[in-house]
Amino acid sequence: MSEVRYPTTQSQAVWGQRRAGGTDVMDRLRHGRIAGALVDLRDVAGMEGLVVLPDGSVEVGTKVTLARFATDAKVRAGWPGLADAVGGLATPQIRQVATIGGSLLQRTRCAWFRSPDFSCHKSGGSGCPALAADHHWNSIFGAGPCVAPHPSTLAVALLAFDALILADGRGTLTVPELYGDGQAADREHTLTDEQLLVGVRLPPPLPGAVSGWLRTAARARAEWPLVEAVIRLVPGGMRVAVGGVAPVPMRFLAVEAALEAGEGVGAAAQAVAGAASNPGSSYKVMLLQRTIETLLERLLTPQKAAP
Amino acid sequence: MPTSRRGFLQAVLGTSAAVALAPDAAAATPVATPGNGDAPISFWVNGEARTLAVAGTLTTLELVRERLGLTGAKEGCGHGACGACTVLVDGAAIVSCIHPATSLHARKLDTIEGFAKGGQLHPMQRAFAAEDALQCGYCTPGFVTEAIAFYAAWRLDNGTKTPDRATIAGTLAGHLCRCGAYDNIYRAVAAACAGKYDSEVGAPPRVEAKDKVTGAARYTVDVSVDGQLSGGFVRSPHAHARMVRIDVGAALALPGVRGLYPLIEQGHKARYVGQEVAILAADSREALRAGLRAVKVEWALLTPVPSFDAARVAGAPLVFEPKEKPLSGAELPVPAGKAAGNLRGPNSISVLMDEAGADRAVADPKNVVVHESFRTETQCHTSLEPHAVLAVWRDEGLDVWLSTQAVDAMADEIAEAFDLTRERVRLHSEHTGGGFGGKANFDVQIRGCIALARQLGRPVRVALERHEELTIALRAGHSAEFHLAATRGGEPAGLVINGWGDGGASVGNSLGIFARLMYPYSKKRVQEWDVLSHGPPTRAMRGPGGPAGHFALEGTMDSLARALSKEPLALRRSWDKNPERQRLYDRVEALDWWKDRPRSAGTGRFRRGVGLASGVWMYFVQSNTQVLAESSPEGFTLRCATQDIGNGSRTVMTERAAQKLGVPREYVRVEIGESKYPTGPMAAGSRSVGSLIPAIDDAIEQLGKDLVRAAARAFGLKKAVLAAGGVAHEGGIKRWDELLPTLPRFQRIGRRLPDDIPYFLPFAIGGLSVGKRLGASVQLTEVEVDTRLGRTRLLRSWSGLAVGKIATPMLARSQVCGGVIMGIGAALYEERLLDPNTGGLVSANLEDYRIPGIGDMPEMEVVFDEGGFDNVGAGGIGLAELCTVPVAASIASAVHAATGWAPRHLPIRPDRMLAGVPA
Incomplete structure (x- = not known):
């Protein structure tokens, strides 16, 4: 049985698997995917704020729940694409409990990792059974030794809004800095055991920006994405961030450049350059372009009903 | 090979060193819940303040169910996907199975038990x-x-x-x-x-x-008895391996681990990942998990063929030698056919159907012939209550609480397996949290749990975890080729079917029978093979073989209609000899959304289409069914060793007795879910209603005679007869509420008398008779396909069923909707995935095995045509399977109509749609 500690200060909340809402940790604990001590953040003071700073940016503590974040009136008004994404991910019960920090640092949702029948790089073993098997869910960009795409919808949304990550012991990071290149075999992010993610900062909303989120999956709700995109449209600040296609949340700079150049929906075609797929995952290349296209179409013609 | 644990060690390890491995008695003393590190939490539960010390790893669900004894919240998946464990924390709904109990500190917890106030429901x-x-x-x-x-x-x-x-x-x-x-x-x-x-x-x-x-x-998982141990399984991590030895010394040395019972003998093979090797029991689930991790099994690895495709390759390793018997029959009771490599078969149901003529018809250039191939994937029953057993041996016999859909049959099986008289087995199953065919077998976890409880002299409880559930409770996927010929004039000419069942290490999978039951043109060759592979054995699931069989048959009919330039409904009308389905076709023709449906495939991003599929299901009667009826001063009681798995048998029984007696339902008490009552039907083969109702009628008729006689004698009634509400006589009616308190108690056992028309076979097999009638249905669905993103959304569903009289219309409608939804899952989402290299279960939870959610539902309409079944005992037959079998076929047909692309591989995943339909 794992020991659980309940520190009261941030500086004590290190050296172990951190637990806030517990929605990922408790699942992995039960299925033998966690060894060693747990550090529960329940009694740690702070990290629960959602504060607008004088410049219009917002700081959100790591313990803020996704439900609170997504329904906050300031967040909804300033970063609607982000609020949509966070308000639509997982299920209502999960969003009530899961936190900013947990959502960003959750472990992979790869079916092989979550099944007790396998061992892999990320579960303390070696190798990637998914690579040798069905490629349906695999990354189509920059797959490392682990081929699973990054699981965090929140991270995709934060990437689309140039959010910064605040980490004790590490300072202020961009989203790409938090996740690195996705090539580490055994972990999904770059924070070390003595570093603590304490919150995120959203830069002030850009005037005139429109933004949205689109997830493509088979079922209507409560399903991990095949591909999902968060897009912000504003001249000089076009952002196209996508999940489900790479081991890290990924920006599509060529699509952004095409949008800046005024290309409109057709810019989506720029997304697929460099995609590496095989027969099992080639549909994802098509779906990537079409997901971006569909969301662009919606954002560029806002009067049209959303699909 | 049950033995004491020390004896077991010696038996397996066979050396004196083994004895040294065995723990001493002191190590086996009970250990209390670990106190170290427990944190005190104070919270309110349903308004009451509580303070408890809890472990940091305890979940809120464990706290609620095991520490507070509030068993309303349930564990369904154990990872937060199904919501069965939902409770409120500070008024917000959360999933308690992955919520740390220590997070409840200083919070308000509300559970389902707290919402009814002062006897008033919320x-x-x-x-x-x-x-x-x-x-x-x-x-x-x-x-x-x-x-x-x-x-x-x-x-x-x-x-x-x-x-x-x-x-x-x-x-x-x-x-x-x-x-x-x-x-x-x-x-x-x-x-x-x-x-x-x-x-x-x-x-x-x-x-x-x-x-x-x-x-x-109360479900089986909610029952607990003093001193019960938690049981769990050591499972094979290999798809194909021979067990060399098992070392349980380290496990038994752990605190709280009590004992083990082997389920595979040394030297025998495991044939799938997850096969039960042994059952272990411990004081707590935590100790059990530690114990399971500590059991060391040495395996001699053998080359596996973990997939259907690999098993069919020439020279593939054999899953079973020709003389070995594959694991239990699965979907339909067909014997294992002749062995050829990993194939068993062919089984043919087309004897005497001019097989050679069928071959000629599909090769005849004068005919219009369509050739279609189909593939379906393995589907999991996914009952939200897992398989669960609690076994308690007592001097007077064995008590077993079991989550089952076959109370009576399981009691027989247990009595036989443990050499007990039937009376000494008392099986209890008050409520069963779903079955769908998955809980009708005498599974190894039942046998193992009871055996270990006997060996240890302690109650043992087993409740499978979701990944175990998804490992063992399955229906087979199928692959099939259909060749259908018609004359140029559209008359049936011949049908050839070759089918292959993908049932892992089991045989008995069949999809061909529906082609014999519907459209009974005479020239047919139906041949089917089981393909053995190193996957878990499959078993019957709601409408065995039906979804795949209808998908293939109806898809082929649609193709033929196109080839003949006929309306799909017109072709069916002209071939279908079933009068019930013809009446349903009339109703379809009157439906606006059928009449007004788009006649050609759409062209834009979103394309709508309406699909139609006909359905057939068989009529089974458990002819040994008996129902006891009793009168007492309080009212009437029915007793039967049957169960309610959500199929509504309790309500059907209550309603029928109340109608027969002319009393309000409150006067009738129904006691089921106990094996001590007279033999009742299992909830399988859609047999419950058709078996129970006639037996109830018979019991009440007999009881009525007793009551009329006694009433006449006691009150001097003239020309007394049984009537609605009481006993009618010359002077009026003596009502039951006056009569019953004054009359003695009477008991009568009613039997399920044969129908007016003979059964298909003159004898019953295991108490089961096959009736001559067939249930008939037509399923319509309207879909909207998003061709750009590959999604299929259901807009409308219309289910027409002709099964005769409906016992309880509202419940019947509920059951039909449920069958439609299960069909939606098969058509669009559900696909059990085994790793093609190792045979391990990839879709091991309810995020990776995806059943339909509430957002995936169409508008639903259900229509019953109640005529035509007066010659069967209940005036009608069951519908639980009939309602689900044509659904996937109908959805595939609708996608075909919408897009011009005919899905031939279920489920219709987005990637398959994108490959099939150019945007």
Whole structure:
């Protein structure tokens, strides 16, 4: 049985698997995917704020729940694409409990990792059974030794809004800095055991920006994405961030450049350059372009009903 | 090879060193729940303040169920996907199975047990009960709890405005119901929010509804007895390996680990990942998990063929030698055919059907012939209550609590396996949280649990975890080729079917029989093979072989209609000899959305189409069914060793007796779920209603005679006869409420007498008779395909069923909707995935094995044609399987109509759609 500690200060909340809402940790604990001590953040003071700073940016503590974040009136008004994404991910019960920090640092949702029948790089073993098997869910960009795409919808949304990550012991990071290149075999992010993610900062909303989120999956709700995109449209600040296609949340700079150049929906075609797929995952290349296209179409013609 | 644990060690290890490995007696003393590191938490539960010390790893669900004894919240998946464990924390719905109990500190916890105040149900509970928004009831506390939180917020913001479907779907997106009660759940939530249930309403349509909406209904997983141990399985990590030895010394040395019973003998093979090697018992689940990790099994690895495709390659390793017997038969009771490599077969059901003529017809250039190939994937039953057993040996016999759909049959099996008289086995199953065919077998976990309980002299309880459930409870996938010939004039000319069942290490998979039951043109060759591979054995699931069989048959019919330039309905009308289905076709023709459907495939991004599939199912009667009827001063009681798995048997029995006696339902008590009662039907083969009703009628007729005689004697009644409400006589009617308190108790056992028409076979097989009648159905669905993103959304569903008289219309409708929803899963989402290299289970949880959610539902209409079945005992036959078998076929047909692309591989995943339909 794992020991659980309940520190009261941030500086004590290190050296172990951190637990806030517990929605990922408790699942992995039960299925033998966690060894060693747990550090529960329940009694740690702070990290629960959602504060607008004088410049219009917002700081959100790591313990803020996704439900609170997504329904906050300031967040909804300033970063609607982000609020949509966070308000639509997982299920209502999960969003009530899961936190900013947990959502960003959750472990992979790869079916092989979550099944007790396998061992892999990320579960303390070696190798990637998914690579040798069905490629349906695999990354189509920059797959490392682990081929699973990054699981965090929140991270995709934060990437689309140039959010910064605040980490004790590490300072202020961009989203790409938090996740690195996705090539580490055994972990999904770059924070070390003595570093603590304490919150995120959203830069002030850009005037005139429109933004949205689109997830493509088979079922209507409560399903991990095949591909999902968060897009912000504003001249000089076009952002196209996508999940489900790479081991890290990924920006599509060529699509952004095409949008800046005024290309409109057709810019989506720029997304697929460099995609590496095989027969099992080639549909994802098509779906990537079409997901971006569909969301662009919606954002560029806002009067049209959303699909 | 049951032995004591020390004896077991010696037997397996065979050396004196083994004895040294065995723990001494002191190590085996009970260990209390670990106190070190437990944190005190103070919280309110249902308004009452509590302080408890809890471990940091304890979940809120464990706290609620095991420490507080509140068993309303259920474990369904164990990882937060199904919502059965939902409770409120500070008024917000959360999934308690992955919520740390220590997070409850200084918070308010509300559970399903706390919502009814002063005997008054919460309006949402009333709504769920009154709208029949539940079936087995296992997921119900979770749904109701979430809906209550929603109701509070909605009423505050919106008053009694009615929430729309999208809002309700969003709210309940974190809940799964496998029975498929979603349609009525929409209704219930909308009506409660609109204020329709703010005050008390009449009795609900389902007799046990109140227990299910309050969390009071007890399922096997809710039962506990003093001193019970937690049992769990050591499973094979290999798809193909020979067990060399098992070393349990380290496991038995752990605190709280009590003993082990082997399930594979040394030197024998494991043939799939997850095969049960041994069962282990420990004081707590935590100790059990540690114990399971500590058991060391040495295997000699053999080359596996973990997939259907690999097994068919020439020279593939053999899963079974020709003389070995494959594992249990699965979908239909066909014997294992001749061995050829990993194939067994062919089994043919086309003897005497001019097989050579069929071959000639499909090769004849004068005919119009279509050739189609189909593939379906393995589907999991996914009952939300897992397989669960609690075994308690006592001096007077064996008590077994079992989550089962076959109370009577399981008691027989247990008695035989443990060499007990049937009376010494007392099987209890008050409520069963879904079965769908998965809980009708005498599974190894039942046998192992009982054997280990006997060996240890302690009660042992087993409840499978979700990944185990998804490992063992399956129906086979199929691959098939259909060749169908018609004359140029559209007359049937011949049909050739070659089918291959993908049943892992089991045989008995068949999809061809439906081609014999519908469209009975005479020239047919139907040949089927089982393909053995190193995957878990499959078993019967709701409508065995039916979804795949209908998908293939009806898809082929659609293709032929196109080839003949005929309307799909017109072709069926001209070939179909079944008068019931012809009446349903009349109704389809009158439907506006059938008449007005788009006749050609669409062209834009979103394309709509309407699909049609005909359905057939067989009629089974458990002809040894008996029902005991008793009269007493309090009213009438029926007893039968049957069960209610959400199919409504309790309500059907109550309703039938109440009608026969002319009394309100409150006068009738139904006691089922106990093996000590007279033999009852298992809930399988759609047999419950057709078996029970005639036996109830017979019991009540006999009881009525006793009562009439006694009443006549006691009150001097002249020309006394049984009548609605009491005993009629010359001077009027003597009502039951006057009569019963004065008369002695009477008991009569009614039998299920044969139907007026003979059965298909003159004898019953294992108490089961095959009737000559067939259930008939037609399923229509309308889909909207998003060709750009590969999604299929269902807009409308229309189910027409002709099964004769419907015993309880509201419950029957609920069951049909559930069958439709299960078909939606098969058509669009459900696909058990084994790793093609190792045979391990990839879709090991309810995020990776995806059953339909409430947001995936179409508008549903259900129509019953009640004529034509007067010659069967109940005036009607069952519908539980008939309603689900044509659904996937109908959806595939609708996608075909919408896009011009015919799906031939289920489920119709987005990637398959994208490959098939150019945007």
